[in-house]
Amino acid sequence: MQIERDVMEYDVVIVGAGPAGLSAACRLKQRAAEVGKEISVCLVEKGSEIGAHILSGAVFEPRALTELFPDWKDKGAPLNVPVVGDDVYFFLSESSAFKMPNLFVPATMHNEGNYIVSLGNLCRWLGQQAEALGVEIYPGFAAQEVLIDDQNIVRGIQVGDMGISHDGTPREGDFTPGMELRAKYTLFAEGCRGHLGKRLIDRYNLAAEADPQHYAIGLKEIWTIDPAKHRPGLVVHGAGWPLDNANPGGSFLYHFENNQVLVGLIVDLSYSNPHLSPFDEFQRFKHHPVIKQYLEGGTRVSYGARAICKGGFNSLPKMIFPGGALIGCDLGTMNFAKIKGSHTAMKSGMIAAEAAAEALFAGSEGGTALEAFPTKFKESWLWQELYESRNFGVWLHKFGAIIGGGINYIEQNWFNGKAPWTVHDLKPDHLTLKKASEAPKIAYPKPDGKLSFDKLSSVFISSTNHAEDQPVHLKLTDPSIPIAKNLPLYDEPAQRYCPAGVYEVVGEGADKRFQINAQNCVHCKTCDIKDPAQNITWVAPEGSGGPNYANM
């Protein structure tokens, strides 16, 4: 079917209103104003508003923000809670923990000068700054396709069609074709495992010289707690229980403003036990005395989950292709040793913006590779920072939290990150699962409804919604694999790794079938990453669909 599409042309189109995309947008406009020229910038965001799909811890390092808006304080940026202390625990069991003496805390885990923030609200604020600078921002519109011409050059994106029924046919009277947004340069800032970024990495073979990307899933809740227990600015990080060396990860609890704490568990998607359920690990984690002491008597306000890229330096793909670039977590700029990616995402966006602005000022008609982006990237503190942390994740994978963490301590505190060796982790996360029959089953305790909850009541408070009657946005390349292969081999791990109850195996015996409850999806992308057969492809649903996170 030939569809007539409206077309708009811009100098730069940006996909995704996260810290990377918004910083790039602001920087482009700032550079244009500095030299007295015009750069038209359009930003699309699949969430129903800016911040609706943003989820992060978050302890925020303001370095990049200060470069972008030196007067961010006067402009009212929502950085209200300076970190006042770092507690690092090693959880030995469900009831005991060892508090690490400050002396042994790796330098990258010190948070003096940082702030506890809601990254969603910081993005909302960045969105206001961007609009004030003249950026056109369109939330509720998902970039669905990359426009690539016959010269293999990226020329922009196509926004998703609206009003398509679940069987793929246009709904009478409702069908609204997505617009083509053409650009001289297109910056992809979709966050970890962006569905277009994934295709671009593949098409332009961008990861040819990089280690495989590594991922984790972060689950987070916001709690309102007893004011007597609230210590604004206190940062608590943990490793160990309920996870272990074969299934590693870490935890956090941040004392935020308004008597709220932000609690979360990050589970490496390199975990090997297919019976593991990140969601249930998180729920039981909250019963640990160190965490329970704060949450008990409190109220859970919100829940959400998101995958992150943590391969860092060694896994960085090539960042440019003709007509555009990947930035932020779409590229994989998180600093895992600091467990922070917002400032690095912002910086990558700013550098890409400077490269694009330079090209446009030089009269470029677009379509070229922004070679200045990787060059400037290498000259920046971002490259330095990622380089110094390059071994952290690998040591943890190889030796676990104690020994791996110890080596990292030596690298960070004795060598200042400049140790003369680099270690690699070459096994992709979807290949790490053991057979279900060879891995111990895990008996998770029933949620008590006070500290721990079931999946559905959790998804409910993520305010997730998708318009009814639309195609399932989680595509199976081979629909037989879940039941024919994944079920016997791994007891279909999608049932457990999905933090929103999207995947279910229903029926008995020969009637067993794989059910996809796509309307529950919180857009975390874990299925796209962890499916052992790489059979699930996440694509953007109709714009505005997904969670509606507040203050996340």
Place this chain on the structure above:
Amino acid sequence: MKALVSVKRAVDYNVRIQVKPDGSGVVTEGVKHSMNPFDEIAMEEAVRLREKGKLTEIVAITVGGAKNEETLRSALAFGADRAIHIKEEGEIQPLTAAKALAAAFKKEGAQLFICGKQAIDDDANQTGQMVASLLDLPQATFASKVEVDGNKAVVTREVDAGLETLEVDLPAVITADLRLNEPRYLKLPDIMKAKKKPIDVQGFSALGVTPGAGLKTTKTSAPPKRSKGVVVKTVDELVAALKGKGLI
């Protein structure tokens, strides 16, 4: 014929409402807001009436702070020809808002005032009625079908007993119920154009409205939690259980 369509910015219907711990209201900061869904239906109806040639101009109007501009932008993207922002920060009482809307209606010399039957934030269901009373106009509330014919409108209303059909003389006030229509998707090109349309900003004073403070909110609380259900096996058990609770 000109219609004035009132649109209100409300906490989005997908958001789970949370009461502030001190009971002074509900949490609205950092929470997604959008156009009250019943007002979207009102907007859609106006656009359809214009498409049928019954209306020549649609003016969207809202009462509230600076952030309400985005709601007017949505209305413009829907197809409003122009927009009026009665810009006042802080709490605005329902009667004050109705007075401002009524004054604007008069000033515009419009024939139809259309709004949602209620806003999903405090479900008060009174703006349309108050505007009609203030202007001494006929009102047709809870509309599920609207036909405009010359100087009259034939409106089908959803009432408890079924449907009621009224004929009202214009000018009149119509409030939209859920089944009146299904609003269209906003198109990106229309949203782009809407960004550039001017908005007429006015204040209470220009409309001769003095803000009142007739209502005072004493406390906001969450509804009581539903207790867990009990599964009964037989009708007898059900009857016994209901009797036990004194319900039959």
